[in-house]
Amino acid sequence: MKQDLLTFKEWSKDGLENLLTLATKIKQNPAEFSEVLQGKSIVALFEKPSLRTRVSFDIGINKLGGHMVYLDSQAGKLAGREDAKDMGANLACWADAIIARVYSHSTLQQMSEAASVPVINALCDLYHPCQALADFLTLREIHGELEGLTLAYVGDGNNVTHSLMIVGAILGVNVVSVTPPGYEADSELVAVAKELATNSGASISQSNDIGAAKGANVLYTDTWLSMGDTTPLEQIRKTFDPYMVNEQMMQATGAKYVMHCQPAHRDLEISGNLIDSEQSLLLQQAENRMHGQNAILTHLFGSDSQ
Ligand code: CP
Ligand code: NVA
Secondary structure, three states: OOOOEOOOOOOOHHHHHHHHHHHHHHHHOHHHHOOOOOOOEEEEEEOOOOOHHHHHHHHHHHHOOOEEEEEEOOOOOHHHOOOHHHHHHHHHHHOOEEEEEOOOHHHHHHHHHHOOOOEEEOOOOOOOHHHHHHHHHHHHHHHOOOOOOEEEEEOOOOHHHHHHHHHHHHHOOEEEEEOOOOOOOOHHHHHHHHHHHHHHOOOEEEEOOHHHHOOOOEEEEOOOOOOOOOOOHHHHHHHHHHHOEOHHHHHHHOOOEEEEOOOOOEOOOEOHHHHOOOOEOHHHHHHHHHHHHHHHHHHHOOOOOO
């Protein structure tokens, strides 16, 4: 039966650890994996803009011996032209897998039901699983061991927060999300992450108080306005300004490293100097997007026993 990669929610700790190990193997020995996707064509469609996801999938697929077809749907939602399920069924006639960045998670679900080939979530309203995989790969490279680490997410509770909580909960990483009141992560997904954490022993929590980030190994932030959010920046600045991740917050919390999925907005959610500092893991995260995704593709195509 075909497998998708939509959320990571159903993955085990061993499964995720093996996927991270596979990503490291691919990163260290790319030549060994250069034929994993030989003769395969993968469609990547984007309802929203992208730099990292688009380019890392395109170049990564090429390195695995495959071919990516970029489908530009940035002019609007796919549903306007035809149903997502019809699109998925048609794409599966030619493509060996579908990568999609969409507004609504339900679009991915409809495509997955209709398509006989794997569907990979390249970001939706609720999740950004490929990002979280790269982020925990980065933390594993830095710390060696993930279990017991604490990641404090500071800013807007969003798709990235959800995936960090879910993947962190499975891997045994404590995740605390610190947001302004009214901008918390989705309560149902936080409950899912808490439930997953009962197996690993991780702590998953939320707070409006920046003091909750004290003692974290790493601070993580993301844009205050996710793609598609048309709230005027000035309107949210006042609310979010105290949550800006900067040198002062790093000192106050004692965090050694800072992470951001990017695109970053210098001197808004994160200080520009911090991005450029030795504490910054941003480029390592970006590089690891490709290795993590190539591990996902290698796994989905059943070549992870190499
Ligand atoms: N982090 C991330 O997904 O970046 P892009 O939006 O540029 O793909
Ligand atoms: N939360 C951001 C992530 C961008 C990679 C967004 O959805 O726009």
